[in-house]
Amino acid sequence: MEWKGRRQSSNVEDRRGAGRGRIGGSPFGRGGGIRIPTGGMRRAGGGLSIGTIIFLVVIYFLFRAMGIDLLQVIEGGPVNMPGFEQSDGSQTPRGSAEEEEMKAFMATVLAETEDTWHGIFQANGEEYQEPRLVLFSGAVQSACGFTSAASGPFYCPGDRKVYLDMSFFDELARKFDAAGDFAQAYVLAHEVGHHVQNLIGVLPKFNQMRQRLSEAEANQMSIRVELQADCFAGIWGKFTEQKGLLESGDLEEALNAATQIGDDTLQKRMQGYVVPESFNHGTSEQRVTWFKRGFDSGRMSACDTFSSPV
Template sequence: MRLDGERESENVEDRRGGGGGFGRGGIPIGVAGGGLGTVALVLLALFFGVDPRVILGGGEEAPPQSQVTENRSAPPAGQDDGARRFVSQVLATTEDAWSDIFRRANRQYEPPNLVLFSGGTQSACGFAQTAVGPFYCPNDRKVYLDTAFFRDMERKLGAPGEFARAYVIAHEVGHHVQNQLGILGKVDRERRGMGETESNALQVRIELQADCFAGIWANRTEQMRRILEPGDVESGIGAAAAVGDDRLQRRAQGYVVPESFTHGSSAQRVRWFRTGLESGDIQRCDTFGTDRL
């Protein structure tokens, strides 16, 4: 990616090295039907997703924001700030892209904050841990990211490259766009009273739309900035495929349970990311109005 000379976003909270406290305890993860174990559920429900308390349900109610402890201490001396710079620059490109899209629709985009943490930190959706992976919390409108996850992407998921990492950030920002447009709230209301299978199916549509929005970001940013280099698109597609539910399930337990999908298959995630990337049209990201995911 060509990010040299790009501005850095001011909406980054760096809590690395400051702990953050355990607050009300770790995020409770239930065991889904179909014999899925806790490890598999973490992989399926939390990779690149909205915080599961809010969208998937279960667990205790998120604490009010007044109970959230924010640690804004600076990272220890010598800590690699290359990751912070990269995250800040990518976040800035999402701000510019979505501000332009919203402005064309006569709306104002309100960018999210992105919290960098190491090990764990408190959020308005509960305690965030490295093992949870990146997520968006609608309660405080923040993206949470431990950059150690980028190493896991490359070493464990086989998804290397800067653009793969940028896709992660853009996907989570996509959830913020959904929140600002009222989509997350509507889906949460519709989920009430649904069975597990129906709820999972609705969650898949949320995640695939966020993938499409990540593609929209890439399309618009390329038009505005010309950031793409050879191999970048393939890197992003590889990342989308690497976190498909079918691939993660097979990796975790050796078999696939489609009715338990919460993020979509590898093929679906790639298809919707490409839809946004190739069209640049947010109207093409209507995952709720189609029978073909």
């Protein structure tokens, strides 16, 4: 996918490494500065003892070795911890060059979804409300509860945010044989598809109905919800193709990813057999079919999984 040099979305929250860099609790004040103890070190005459001066000098050079300039802190300047970058008064984790490129790619894909859905909503006389993308590592707290990375990427309608641990893409490539940047873009576009469902009332209605459904019925309805999100991802793919951003093999990467994460394929890989009544995302064939339907048509009306056989 041709993405470098294109607009990146500002709707990205980077929570990777949350809690790192703390020793005995957080030493940072609310503004990100480090408090310097005052009082308790002065002599009766108001001066500093030799021992105190030596202690302060040692502390100064210790923090210098850590990459923190205490003089800058005292003067009210910003503080940058090693491995972090300052952003709007907060500290944002910075990973390897590969991770930072992945972050830039996700921000670019998110921007492309914003452009696509703004256009579609405007054509229907409505206003698209953009979701936020939260990058995390390990586990994360959302309006939908505390979730570990093992659950995979997810969308939380409670706060209208997509949550993604980028290490999922390593697993997607190694464990599920679904490598490629457009496979990764498909994953994000699918979660944004759930956001679109939230805006148009599909998710609220499903969550309300689910309370009255049996487990089997809820699974069947969940499949229709997931397949529609795949179809919406396909619509984004269509608009991306029309912009001339797709490279040779990109579409195949997305279709392969849809195949590899089908319920039947996953169950065969994990346990050697399938249990159709437990499916809740759709088979590989269904996921490919509905992604292609969105990609081929570019129209939301083609993505009605609730009145069409799936």
